[in-house]
Amino acid sequence: MEIASAAILPQLIVNGLIAGAMYSLTAAGFSLVYATNRFLNLAHGGIMMVGAYLVYTFFNLAGLNFYAASFLAVICTSLFGGFLFVSVYRPLRQKKAANMVMLIAAAGLAILLEALVTLIFGTDVKQLNFISVQEGWHIAGAIITPLQLVVMAVSAVLLVSFAVFMKYSSWGKLIRAVADNADLARTTGINPYAVQLWSFVIACAIASVAGILIGLERNIEPRMGLGFALVSFASTVVGGMGSLPGAILGSYLIGLAENVGQWILPSGYKEAIWLVMLFLFLLIRPSGIFGTEQGVRQTKL
Amino acid sequence: MRKLKFLGAMAAGLALFGAGCSFTPPGEKSVTEGSYVPKTADTSPIKIGWVGPLTGDAASVGKDALTAAQLAVEEVNAAGGINGRMLELVAEDGKCNPKDAATAGNKLINVDKVPAIVGTACSGEMMAIAPTAEQNKTIMVGYCASAPTVSAAGDYIFRTYPSDVLQSKFVAEYVYNTLGKKKVATLAVLGDWGTGLKNGFEQRFKELGGEVVSSQDYVQESRDLRTQLTKAKDSQPEILFFVGYTEASIAGLKQAKELGLNVSIIGGDAWDDTKIHANSFAEGIMYSVGAAPQYDLAWVEKLKQKGATTNVCVPRSYDNVKLLAEIMKRTGTDTAKIKDELYKVQGYQGIGGIVNMDSNGDNTSAQFQIKVVKNGKAEAAK
Numbered sequence: 057m058e059i060a061s062a063a064i065l066p067q068l069i070v071n072g073l074i075a076g077a078m079y080s081l082t083a084a085g086f087s088l089v090y091a092t093n094r095f096l097n098l099a100h101g102g103i104m105m106v107g108a109y110l111v112y113t114f115f116n117l118a119g120l121n122f123y124a125a126s127f128l129a130v131i132c133t134s135l136f137g138g139f140l141f142v143s144v145y146r147p148l149r150q151k152k153a154a155n156m157v158m159l160i161a162a163a164g165l166a167i168l169l170e171a172l173v174t175l176i177f178g179t180d181v182k183q184l185n186f187i188s189v190q191e192g193w194h195i196a197g198a199i200i201t202p203l204q205l206v207v208m209a210v211s212a213v214l215l216v217s218f219a220v221f222m223k224y225s226s227w228g229k230l231i232r233a234v235a236d237n238a239d240l241a242r243t244t245g246i247n248p249y250a251v252q253l254w255s256f257v258i259a260c261a262i263a264s265v266a267g268i269l270i271g272l273e274r275n276i277e278p279r280m281g282l283g284f285a286l287v288s289f290a291s292t293v294v295g296g297m298g299s300l301p302g303a304i305l306g307s308y309l310i311g312l313a314e315n316v317g318q319w320i321l322p323s324g325y326k327e328a329i330w331l332v333m334l335f336l337f338l339l340i341r342p343s344g345i346f347g348t349e350q351g352v353r354q355t356k357l
Numbered sequence: 358m359r360k361l362k363f364l365g366a367m368a369a370g371l372a373l374f375g376a377g378c379s380f381t382p383p384g385e386k387s388v389t390e391g392s393y394v395p396k397t398a399d400t401s402p403i404k405i406g407w408v409g410p411l412t413g414d415a416a417s418v419g420k421d422a423l424t425a426a427q428l429a430v431e432e433v434n435a436a437g438g439i440n441g442r443m444l445e446l447v448a449e450d451g452k453c454n455p456k457d458a459a460t461a462g463n464k465l466i467n468v469d470k471v472p473a474i475v476g477t478a479c480s481g482e483m484m485a486i487a488p489t490a491e492q493n494k495t496i497m498v499g500y501c502a503s504a505p506t507v508s509a510a511g512d513y514i515f516r517t518y519p520s521d522v523l524q525s526k527f528v529a530e531y532v533y534n535t536l537g538k539k540k541v542a543t544l545a546v547l548g549d550w551g552t553g554l555k556n557g558f559e560q561r562f563k564e565l566g567g568e569v570v571s572s573q574d575y576v577q578e579s580r581d582l583r584t585q586l587t588k589a590k591d592s593q594p595e596i597l598f599f600v601g602y603t604e605a606s607i608a609g610l611k612q613a614k615e616l617g618l619n620v621s622i623i624g625g626d627a628w629d630d631t632k633i634h635a636n637s638f639a640e641g642i643m644y645s646v647g648a649a650p651q652y653d654l655a656w657v658e659k660l661k662q663k664g665a666t667t668n669v670c671v672p673r674s675y676d677n678v679k680l681l682a683e684i685m686k687r688t689g690t691d692t693a694k695i696k697d698e699l700y701k702v703q704g705y706q707g708i709g710g711i712v713n714m715d716s717n718g719d720n721t722s723a724q725f726q727i728k729v730v731k732n733g734k735a736e737a738a739k
Contacts, residue, residue: 068584181632191617324576
């Protein structure tokens with residue numbers, strides 16, 4: 057077993073934070089959909105991937121300004137997400153489809169999105185080439201690029217604003233009410249359908265922002281969605297099912313574990329680290345860090 | 358609570374399922390080329406299989422290789438086919454991974470009942486199909502699979518692409534003797550090809566007296582090699598030997614630059630892909646490639662008209678179709694006879710170079726060269 061020198065520890069932590077920030081961008085939306093709609097949207101990664109391809113279309117193919125292209129991509133992805141919700145998920149829910157059915161529908165949608173994008177754009181990797189690649193900034197013994205700082209900042213803003221929004225805003229209260237008990241919420245005059253639709257659309261908007269940032273950092277491929285959907289899922293388990301700040305914290309834990317873990321373990325075990333972590337959480341603390349052990353939520357599952 | 362646990366466990370199973378395989382689209386599943394309507398029964402087309410990555414990792418390499426194979430089929434058919442019988446290419450997507458390649462191979466062998474498969478590109482694909490092919494006496498002629506393990510894969514398993522035993526030695530000697538670098542860090546994709554090339558390189562490099570200061574791996578789907586590169590940088594190498602397919606390599610080379618890993622980088626033959634060369638951060642990288650010093654320009658032009666470029670796997674995908682066609686003109690579709698003829702191949706001049714088969718079904722006439730990326734284009738290193 058080779059143990060690398062302690063001098064690289066700051067860089068490993070930064071690597072973990074960068075990975076965690078990227079995971080959190082998809083995990084946040086994934087968790088938001090789960091909180092309000094109570095199903096695991098495995099197609100969330102696919103929607104992120106669609107967002108990335110849209111910005112590629114607008115920026116690289118249509119030649120628009122990057123920021124205009126990004127804005128357009130976010131709008132289009134949100135609309136597309138709304139369309140998917142209304143045309144696929146909503147009709148299934150109206151037929152009282154079980155969670156398993158929703159999960160299978162989501163998995164099917166993930167495959168469909170990937171196949172469609174492959175058909176249109178081909179399988180090869182696409183590069184946005186917006187930021188020229190150069191050595192990053194040296195900060196506290198580690199190297200980080202400006203783009204990675206932006207990714208981390210966006211993730212931090214999401215974390216804080218989610219926590220505040222869910223706790224204090226009236227919309228947050230609506231979302232929590234629907235998340236706790238959609239039927240009960242309906243009796244008090246809340247329209248759960250609207251809340252579910254809007255949280256799905258917001259989740260898609262966040263997913264497209266994630267797609268753009270991930271596209272800039274790691275390039276764009278049809279397969280990019282699946283891996284992120286799985287890590288998002290693991291993050292929500294670790295952080296607590298249905299807890300938005302929990303999903304974001306879970307993302308950082310996974311990112312840190314898989315990178316700092318390589319300080320001791322051989323690098324080939326990187327993916328194994330987060331899968332083992334997922335199992336440990338399921339065995340020891342299945343409700344995650346922020347998940348509720350007691351109360352209404354458990355009966356709603 | 359119980360339900361929560363159940364849901365969690367179910368989803369964890371799903372996560373594992375997803376981690377092991379991937380939801381890859383079935384696009385471009387079956388491409389048939391040169392389909393020909395026979396007038397009489399004895400001029401029915403002869404099907405031959407083709408396997409390579411059409412989606413997923415290394416797809417850019419695979420698609421061009423398929424175009425080249427289709428070009429070869431067209432040429433064979435235009436020249437009268439196999440004694441009047443047309444060739445028909447049945448292409449399957451091996452996705453550069455063993456699981457999907459096994460499915461593709463099974464379909465070609467059991468459903469299409471092809472006598473021979475031109476393939477594969479990736480060594481993992483080759484090793485997944487080889488047992489079934491051997492059992493059913495189906496010929497396989499690899500055009501890019503280079504892992505040392507392929508040599509012993511079976512009697513019916515051939516390849517015209519040289520084994521990595523030769524390539525890894527060649528690169529190690531180039532790094533140690535020609536470049537004069539004595540301390541190397543290695544980073545390779547896990548799998549038959551990456552691990553094989555890395556191990557062979559390290560072994561030869563140590564024999565020569567060099568030091569391997571860091572040895573890192575990554576899984577094929579990973580696009581985040583920052584921690585591997587951080588460890589490599591920490592070991593203060595004079596050069597990095599980086600074995601990866603196109604997608605991860607683009608991400609890894611970018612991350613190496615961002616992390617300030619300012620040493621020479623040398624890679625394996627999969628880097629013979631223009632998709633990599635065009636990037637600013639790929640400037641100055643070197644790689645080895647097992648190929649003729651100069652491809653036939655008229656052939657390159659024909660390929661260009663079909664929208665394909667010449668990457669590492671392209672010439673031999675073309676050559677293998679031509680070679681099989683030539684042999685089948687003498688033997689028909691009897692695979693035992695084709696096998697015997699293949700072992701006798703000596704001095705066959707293909708686009709990718711000369712083919713001399715040995716008793717393992719390996720091409721011993723390995724011509725390797727080092728290419729270096731300058732101004733976004735690969736050229737022969739001096």
